[in-house]
Amino acid sequence: MTTRRDFLSTASLAATGFALAPLAACSQESPPPASNAAAAAPAETPFVGPLLKRKIPSTGESIPVIGMGTSGSFEVGRDEAARAPLREVLKRFVDAGASVIDTAPTYSSAEDALGDLVTEAKLRDRLFLATKLSGVSGIEEGRRQFGESLRRLRTDRIDLLQVHNLRDTRVQFALARELKQQGKVRLIGLTHYRDEAHAELADEMRALKPDFVQINYSVVSRGAERTIFPLARELGIAVMVNRAFEDGRLFAQVKGKPLPAWAIEIGADSWAQLLLKFVLSEATVTVVIPATSKPRNQSDNLKAGVGVMLDAKQREALVVAVG
Ligand SMILES: NC(=O)c1ccc[n+]([C@@H]2O[C@H](COP(=O)([O-])OP(=O)(O)OC[C@H]3O[C@@H](n4cnc5c(N)ncnc54)[C@H](OP(=O)(O)O)[C@@H]3O)[C@@H](O)[C@H]2O)c1
Numbered sequence: 229m230t231t232r233r234d235f236l237s238t239a240s241l242a243a244t245g246f247a248l249a250p251l252a253a254c255s256q257e258s259p260p261p262a263s264n265a266a267a268a269a270p271a272e273t274p275f276v277g278p279l280l281k282r283k284i285p286s287t288g289e290s291i292p293v294i295g296m297g298t299s300g301s302f303e304v305g306r307d308e309a310a311r312a313p314l315r316e317v318l319k320r321f322v323d324a325g326a327s328v329i330d331t332a333p334t335y336s337s338a339e340d341a342l343g344d345l346v347t348e349a350k351l352r353d354r355l356f357l358a359t360k361l362s363g364v365s366g367i368e369e370g371r372r373q374f375g376e377s378l379r380r381l382r383t384d385r386i387d388l389l390q391v392h393n394l395r396d397t398r399v400q401f402a403l404a405r406e407l408k409q410q411g412k413v414r415l416i417g418l419t420h421y422r423d424e425a426h427a428e429l430a431d432e433m434r435a436l437k438p439d440f441v442q443i444n445y446s447v448v449s450r451g452a453e454r455t456i457f458p459l460a461r462e463l464g465i466a467v468m469v470n471r472a473f474e475d476g477r478l479f480a481q482v483k484g485k486p487l488p489a490w491a492i493e494i495g496a497d498s499w500a501q502l503l504l505k506f507v508l509s510e511a512t513v514t515v516v517i518p519a520t521s522k523p524r525n526q527s528d529n530l531k532a533g534v535g536v537m538l539d540a541k542q543r544e545a546l547v548v549a550v551g
Pocket of ligand 1: 297421470472500521522524
């Protein structure tokens with residue numbers, strides 16, 4: 229059976245020029261010929277930064293464009309064997325200069341694992357931590373959950389507190405505002421993960437004017453282009469993108485397909501980098517938060533945050549290529 233690692237190695241070879249015919253017509257220029265040096269390159273090339281940064285409109289603060297999610301990947305409880313690779317996932321992340329990590333109290337043990345690993349490596353001051361008011365009703369339940377998040381994350385402040393999936397939105401957002409006024413939270417936001425919710429989310433963005441909106445966006449889920457992105461530009465709201473890989477499903481969709489010939493022109497040598505660069509080629513996107521439990525995939529994802537993004541022609545070509 230072909231593993232994801234085998235597949236990425238194949239994709240990397242493809243990027244060096246070995247199987248690139250299908251989308252050559254979409255290239256801005258002819259693809260360069262494969263060189264022996266490139267062909268002999270190890271499958272895992274080092275990350276060469278620095279990561280690009282974009283501004284949060286409400287504060288002017290710049291944050292790195294590649295962040296990280298924790299759903300699934302950090303839901304490991306106290307299992308040492310599962311925590312070990314996450315230490316390296318975190319190390320590679322901060323070593324690259326990345327900082328934005330998104331979690332939630334309802335991602336089972338993710339806040340606990342993240343809090344322990346961040347504390348153990350003394351990384352709190354280098355991170356922008358985002359969590360959520362999630363699945364709670366009423367202000368007291370929200371307040372209790374926030375207190376628990378601080379305890380589990382082993383911190384006294386949260387950089388971004390988001391109301392999760394439009395549940396009890398007005399009450400929880402009022403609480404988030406109060407916590408911001410008290411200095412326990414720096415920024416506040418709203419999240420969702422499905423195109424069907426964009427209209428309601430847009431209404432709440434207009435009414436509540438959060439600092440951030442977190443929304444799904446990928447090469448196969450482009451609804452945000454019509455509603456959320458234009459509104460975020462108009463209102464000056466930062467955009468965090470979740471599910472750029474459709475929870476990993478996009479890798480199955482491109483399995484066995486060669487990378488487009490033009491990938492090398494934008495410095496991408498994997499499908500992951502192309503999918504993330506697709507998201508970041510929307511200038512309104514402030515940060516994208518792919519989730520991974522594997523150091524190798526973390527390095528791969530970070531490489532999408534440097535150099536040029538896709539132009540309009542390459543964006544359309546990628547949509548066709550992923551299918
Ligand atoms: N409503 C909400 O607010 C909401 C909803 C959904 C998600 N989120 C946030 O957004 C984050 C990201 O979304 P997501 O977790 O649904 O999924 P995602 O980032 O679209 O995909 C994660 C999957 O992709 C795989 N992957 C990551 N990097 C890879 C690479 N370079 N090559 C191959 N496979 C790779 C991961 O597997 P490996 O572990 O094997 O690398 C994992 O299975 C979440 O973790 C969460 O923080 C928020």
